[in-house]
Each structure stands twice: as structure tokens, then as C-alpha cells.
Amino acid sequence: METTDKEILRGGQFLVKETQCEDVFTPEDFSEEQQMMKESVKEFIDREVWPHKPRFEKKDYAFTEEIMTKAAELGFLGISVPEAYGGLGMGFVSTMLTCDYISGATGSLATAFGAHTGIGTMPITLYGTEEQKQKYVPKLASGEWFGSYCLTEPGAGSDANSGKTKAVLSEDGKHYLISGQKMWISNAGFCRLMIVFARIEDDKNITGFIVEYDPENPNGITLGDEEHKLGIHSSSTRQVFFSETKVPVENMLSERGNGFKIAMNALNVGRIKLAAACLDAQRRVITEAVKYANERKQFKTPIAQFGAIKGKIAQMATAAYVGESACYRAAKNIEDRISIREAQGNSHQEAELKGVEEYAIECSILKVKISEDIQDCTDEGIQIFGGMGFSADTPMEAAWRDARISRIYEGTNEINRMLAVGMLIKKAMKGHVDLLGPAMKVADELMGIPSFDTPDYSELFSEEKEMIAKLKKAFLMVAGSAVQKFGPQLEEHQQLLMAAADILIEIYMAESAILRTEKNAKRFGEESQEIQIAMAKLNLFNAVEKINTKGKEGIASFAEGDEQRMMLMGLKRFTKYANLPNVVGLRNKIAEKVTAENSYCF
Template identity: 85%
Template sequence: METVQQDITRGGQFIVKDTACENVFTPEDFSEEQQMMRDSVKEFIDKEVWPNKPRFEKKDYAFTEEIMKKLGELGLLGIAVPEEYGGLGMGFVTTMLVCDYISGATGSLATAFGAHTGIGTLPILLYGTATQKEKYIPKLATGEWFGAYCLTEPGAGSDANSGKTKATLSEDGKHYHINGQKMWISNAGFCNLMIVFARIEDDKNITGFIVEYDAENPNGITLGEEEHKLGIHSSSTRQVFFSDTKVPVENMLSERGNGFKIAMNALNVGRIKLAAACLDAQRRVITESVKYANERIQFKTPIAKFGAIKGKIAEIATKAFVDESASYRAAKAIEDRIQARIDAGNSHQEAELKGVEEFAIECSILKVAASEDCQNCTDEGIQIFGGMGFSADTPMEAAWRDARIARIYEGTNEINRMLSVGMLIKKAMKGHVDLLGPAMAVKDELMSIPSFDIPDYSEVLSEEKEILGKLKKVFLMVAGSAAQKYGTELEQHQQLLMAASDILIEVYMAESAILRAEKNAKRNGEEASKYQIAMAQLNLFNAVEKINNKGKEAIISFSEGDEQRMMLMGLKRFTKYTNMPNVIALRNMIAEKVTEENKYCF
């Protein structure tokens, strides 16, 4: 097993290790098979879903179910399912790619697809017995059955383990009787199977169960009315009530008390897939916005030519590029980790579980970054459309409403921010990531006299990479000093953790964009990659500004006197450019390329 740990960078190690651009996967590295898969999914969505957006906005739940059945017939619900259970057995990157392009047209389908293929199917695939998998997975993989996931309760949201739903063993020991209430259950209106979490007796942790549902023979299961929601209008979302619902003992998922672990690991996969689900949504919003900006004439000029609009187009295009770069970088890291574990003798189940769990920090980072960028993208889309953007007759209004849920489900962004730093510190305590050594080195550096030599920046993005290295030092300085001061009580200082998390997020996202642009510049030449380089530079500039701000906020919150002055001087040193980029020129260059192509083109 040790070979697994040595050969591949561990999750979270990006903050203390430099990654060579050759060692990251980029969308330009998609295989021919992956490109064909992407194009066929896109063709299906363009033909079947995009023209029918109004139906999704009118709460046509039956249409969502109809599209899901078609996806099942095409094999797209079984992308991640091994061939022995009727799936296509594709690697993690391909599953991300399919999720990406299925999810862009409407949040209603994105939610139905994500809930079914992720949290509705994966718990059985990853934790089920051979019998459970043989019985249920083929039906879920083909769309014969649909899955739902019953975790959230009125009193148990972010605190998932506090659920009150009870499972009581029958006197003959053959069944559990489930009683309780679940809420916000996606796909509840058309599912045939539910992953239900309940507590047995006074167990510390909840337990997972596979519960079949047949509307004609409901077995004590009652569904509430469809919820009236801000967005994702045609995603079926209902409350589910259990009244002495009989579940055979053999339908317990994994072991008693293992439900919380199942829930958390299912959410890890859900988080990175949610990031993927935000990618094509951004591309489509950008494309529609640019088309409108090119056509809309004001003061005898297309508004796409105005600097204020160029600024918006450049920023949202850049964020889409960054999110895409980071999502596929992490997906390939997970895929490689899974393969290494399989090669080391792990079962597919164990390899998949541990592979995703290893990169839980990156999954949380991506979920936060992509969901917030997607919301901002749709907001700017409305602004570019002006008054028309506020109208339900244009796609912007629905996109904005649909995007809003992404910051809430799969763990709120606040929870994910705190988780990312908390998990990193736990990894450090286990010796999986050496934070202490690099943090001490940064402390020593703060005491030393800085070098005034001007480095050689002749290599592509060399100054950007140097700055990136310094931004990592900001995180180590802030998180290291805060952990030293508060110890195990650090988790009680939530605003400090949130600031540290924002630094961590900006570093990972900026590094992913820089490495992608550098890899393609080395492969295709700087001229051919100039727009990617420009977006990496623009994003880094924004990251430096945010890290400077969040760094100050954090440092001032827990330090004073000489220590505070030293860290603030360090922050200034670590966020300083030798050659400050011309941000307006970069924005104009990016925006002009997008408007010339009349679509998101990177």
C-alpha cells in the first residue's frame, strides 16, 4: 500500500509542494473517446433539453423523468457503474465530463441526474454487499429505476448525524421498522429506491438502509406535495414520511452505525460532481451573453465594444476557464489514485472510496469556488442583458435562480470552507501532509532580511509561479500561527477559518489555471496559448488582491504587537509583484477574443 502513497501527490499537498505542469491533467488532454462522449452528450442536450427550457420552468416533472429515462437508454446513467452491473465502467474523468455537459442547460435536470447517479446509486456501489449490488445497481444504471437519498430532516441539515428518524428491529429479527420524516428529497416524486438514514436505538451514529418504494404499495411511505422553490423548478423535491416502513434486515447498507461515514463519503463525490455541474452552465451563460452583447446596439455601437461590458465578459470567461482547469486536474488526481489502489490489490469498491476520500479537501474547494463563480456568472449575464435579463423570456433569469441552490446543497459553502481547512490540519496531524515544517520555514523567513535581487522571468508564467509560491506561504503563515495559538479550539473561530479557507481556495484555483496555461504554452507555443496565459494572469491578480484582504483580516483577528507587525510585513512581501500586470489590457484582450468568436471559446 505504501507505493500508493509515495508515487502520487496526496490530497491537500498542493499547499506545500510545487506541481510540475506536465503532471496535471487538462481538458486539452481528453482522449478521442472522451471527446466523442462529450460531443454526443452535448448534441443530446442541445437537441432534447435546451430548446425545451420553458417546460422545465413550468414545473413539468414528467418531462424531467422522460429525459432521465432517455439518458438511461443512452447508458449515461451508468457511466461510473462497472460493466458487470450493466454500466459503462468509465474512469472518473469521463464521469466528470458527462456530468459537466449534461448539467449545463437547466438546473432541474442537473439535480435529477446528480441525485440519481451520485447519492442515489453510489452508496450501494461503494458500500453494498454483492447481493445488494446485483439486485439494485443494474436497474439504477439503466434508468429502469430511479434513486433518491433521504438524509436531511427538519432538525438535521448541516448536522447530518443528529437525525431523529428511528429504525427498530422487529420481534422476529427479520425487519427493521422505520419511522420519521425527511425533507428536501430530490427525485422523491419518481423514485423507486431510497437510501434512508435512521438511528437504531440510541446509537451514536446513524445507519443506512436501502428502501424500495412503490407508489401502489407504499409500505408506510407517504410523500409530501412538491415544494415551491426559487429555482430548479422541475426537479422533484418532496418531504418523505415513514410510518412503520418495513425494511428487510438484509437491506441494511454496510454495518450498523456506519451511516454517517456513508453520508460523508457520498458527499465528497457529490461535491466535485457539483463543481462539474457548474461548468457548462457558465459556458452557456457566457455564450448567450456575448451573442446578445454583439447584437444589442446602443449609441450606434454593439454593447460588446464598451469597456464596461468587456470587463464583465473577461472576468466571467476567466472564472469558467479556472473552474474547468481545477475540476479536471482534481478529477484525474482521483482517477490516478483509484487506479494505484486497484494496482496495489484493493477491490474496486475500496479503491474508489479511498481515492475520492483522499482528495476530499480539493472536492470541498471546488464545490465552493465553482458554485460561487456560477452564481456570479449568471448575475453578470443578467446585467449584460440589462432589462431583458430580468425577463423570464430570456435564459438568464432561470439560470440565475437555478444557480443559487449550488451554494447550499452537498454541504453549504460555509461548512465546506471550514471543512477544507479542518481536514488539512487533520491530515497534518496524521502525518499525511507536512504543514509544520513549511510553516516553521516561513516563520524563519519572516525573521530574515529579504533578497533584493530581481529574478529572471524569461520562462513563461515564471513570475506568476513565483507569486503562487509566496501565496502558499501566506496560508502557512496564517494557518500555522492560528493553529499554534488556538490548538484544538481553532474550529470554534469560524470567521478566521473562513478567511484561511478563502486563501486556500484561491491558491488551488490559481495554481490549476497557471499549470494548465503553462502546459499548453510548452506544448503549443506561447502565441497559441496567449489567451490562456492572459486568463491565468488575470485570475492570479484577483487572487492576490483577495488573499491580501483575507490575510489582513485573519492576522489582525488573532495577533497583536510585534507578532502582528511582522506578519503584516510578511503578507505585504508575499503579495508583491515585481512586474504588475496591466489588468485592463488583459481583460480587453480576453473579451475581444470571446466577442469575436461569439461564444465561450477556451
């Protein structure tokens, strides 16, 4: 299909416009080149990483560096880097795919890879001058140097712009002298290049700098000891101290005061990549859990045959399938938006920046949902293993600990929930997403008499797609009324924003799974997608239940009397099934397929 501007929804528009299944990209659409890339990354991880998992738990930082060097030799560190700077110059979907399959075996490698290829390299490719890119990016793409990203400080975490690190211009005007303290710096122990954020004089916003680090000639840079962490044991994480570190003025990244913008845009890409980095971890945990459940017998029966275990396996597999569906849908939207901007004459830098920024809402949605899904998945993995799951001798214990960081870095899930709704409202104010019109229609609908016609649900997903449309109305009702009531003060009502965000998240994820499955059922036949159809339906049921709960919570927080009663009646109407699915039957069908295949098989 030729890509035109009209066919691609803008970021956030999924809420107010219907997407046709033919217009979404799915993992079943991978090109031959992408399939080959996926297989080569998987083969690398299965050969070099998976058999050596215990080494990562023993804080073998040198081993992580060794694996990163091997990944570099195969070109994996330069997937998204333009060919002009020594990379492979592949599209955004291929970048996501590599991040997905390289990250599943251990969080230590996932973090090292993500920090280097994302926030360690990307700020230079997106914001650097031509000289900066020519000088540094080839070294990063080839793995000759590893990168790190120095933003967080003891007093500046979520409020990243409040950092105290200073950059003072030298008397001869040739250098900035950087002094300050950074913490939680991934790859600090083996990096040769740091993206450092510091404040010049009393500027409102911080500024970014490219800082070289040579352990033989530290230039005022001191590293703290390796942090003792709950998980990601072999990811090098240290404090970094700067004492009048001399940085040439030409190493300022972008313009003075542009650091906060660089940091935020780097995080947008980091968020969707982090979501991708949790996918193969889920697949591997499910596979290990199912293998164990098939082997472990109690009461002379494999525990995989017990209903309680089936329920867990089904939910784990469903979450992984839904996460894949949403991740690759958004990745292709970003890739297409980049192509459109390049066709309009934007530079690759500008096109990529704006392409990702356009879908910042979706990036936050994916980061929150999939980081929580991997935590749930590993938690249930431990439960399926029972007492053995609590033992460090099985893979579940390390997977559970590694998963925990995902809800914190790249912006905490609480911050990302509020960002998702906040950014959507800002887009509405700018006229990029028409929320007001649809919200007013929903308000009118609440005043009207509901239709009692019996709809025709004979087509695949006809009721489910109608339900998605109703769930969007539920969001517009709650969020629209909240905006009306609180206006700009809405951001002070964090619990209400988080409830609205949960509704938004569930809608995007559920719609993505249904569209992927519908597309595949049309081209491969419904029979071939029987289990995927079950997963899409099971996930939608879970989404409806959560939206019902979060909707009530939100409404009760700001509406009273007749207004509250009317909105609760609306919520009931918008979350009501005509034909309630047999949830237990769906779970059993999914679990039986996964246990028969003895792995995550979709």
C-alpha cells in the same frame, strides 16, 4: 506517463509541494473516447433539453423524468457503474465529463441527474454487499428505477448525524421498521429506491438502509406535496414520511452505525461532481451573454465594445476556464489514486472510496469556488442583458435562480470552507501532509532579511509561479500562527477559518489555471495560448488581491502589537508583484477574443 505512487501528490499536498505542469491533467488531454462521450452528451442536451427550457420552468416534472429515461437509454446514467452491474465502467474523469456537459442547460435536470447517479446509486456501489449490488444497481444504471437519498430532516441539516428517524428491529428479527420524516428529497416524486438514514436504538451514529418504494404498495411511505422553490423548478423535491416502513434486515447498507460515514463519503464525491455540474452552465451563460452583447446596440455601438461590458465578459470567461482547469486536475488525481489502490489489491469499492476520500479537501475547494462562480456568472449575465435580463423570457433569469441552490446543497459553502481547512490540519496531524516544517521555514524567513536580488522572469509564468509559492507562504503563515495560538479550539473561530479557507481556495484555483496553460503553451506553442495566458494572469491578480484582504482579516483577528506588525509585513512581501500586470489590458484581450468568436471558445 506511467502512474506511480510517488508522482501523484496526496490530497492537500499541493500546498507544500511544487507540481510540474506535465503532471496535471487538462481538458486538452481528453482521450478520443472521452471526446466522443463529450460530443454525444452535448448533442443530446442541445437536441432534447436546450430547445425545451421553458418546460422546465413550468414545473413539468414528468418531462424531467422523460429526459432522465432518454439519458438512461444512451447509457449516461451508468457511466461510473462497473460493467458487472450493467454500467459502462468508465473512469472518474469520464464520469466528471458526463456530469459537466449534461448539467449545463437547466438546473432541474442537473439536480435529477446528480441525485440519481451520485447519492442515489453510489452508496450501493461503494458500500453494498454483492447481493445488494446485483439486485439494485443494474436497475439504477439502466433507468428502470430512479434513486433518491433521504438524509436531511427538519432538525438535521448540516448536522446530519442528529437525525431523529428511527429504525426498530421487528420481533421476528427479519425487518427494521423505519419511522420518521425527511425533507428536501430530490427525485422523490418519481423514485423507486431510497437510500434512507435512520438511528437504531440510541446508537451514536445513524445507519443506512436501501428502501424500495412502490406507489401502488407504499409500505408506510407517504410523499408530501412538491415544494415551491426559487429555482430548479422541475426537479422533484418533496418531504418523505415513513410510518413503520418494513425494510428487510439484509437491506441494511454497510454496517450498523456506519451511516454517517456513508453520508460523508457520498458528499465528497457529490461535491466535486457539483463543481463539474456548474461548468457547462457557465459556458452556456457566457455564450448567451456575448451573443446578446454583440447584437444589442446603444449609441449606435454593440454593447460588447464598451469597456464596462468587456470587463464583465473577461471575468466570466476567466472563471469558467479556471474552474475547468482545477476540476479536471483533481478528477485525474482521484482516478490515478483509484488505479494505484486497485493495483495494490484493493477492491474497486475500496479503491474508489479511498481515492475520493484522499482528495476531500480539493472536493470542498471546488464545490465552494465553482458554485460561487456560476452565481456571479449568471448575475453578470443578467446585467449584460440589462432590463431584458430580468425578464423570464430570456435564459438569464432562470439560470440565476437555478444557480443559487449550488451554494447550499452537498454541504453549505460555509461548512465546506471550514471543512477544507479542518481536514488539512487533520492530515498534518496524521503526518499525511507536512505543514509544520514549511510553516516553521516561513516563520524563520519572516525574521530574516528579504533578498533584494532582481530575479530573472524571462520564462513564461516564472513570476507567476514565484507568486504562487509566496501565496502558499502567506497561507502557512496565517494558518500556522492560528493553529499555534488556538490549538484544538481553532474550530470555534469560524470567521478566521473561513478567511484561511479563502486563501487556500484561491491558491489551488490559480495554480491549476497556470499549470494547465503552461502545459498547453509548451506543447502547442505560446502563441496558440495567448488568451489562456491572459486568463491565468488575470485570475492570479484577482487571487492575490483577495488573499491580501483575507490575510489581513485573519491576522487582525488574533495577532496584536509586534506580532501583528511582523505578520502584516510578511503578508505584504508575499503578495507583492515585481511587475504588476496590466489588468485592464488583459481583460480587453480576453473579451475581444470571446466576442469575436461569439461564444465561450476555450
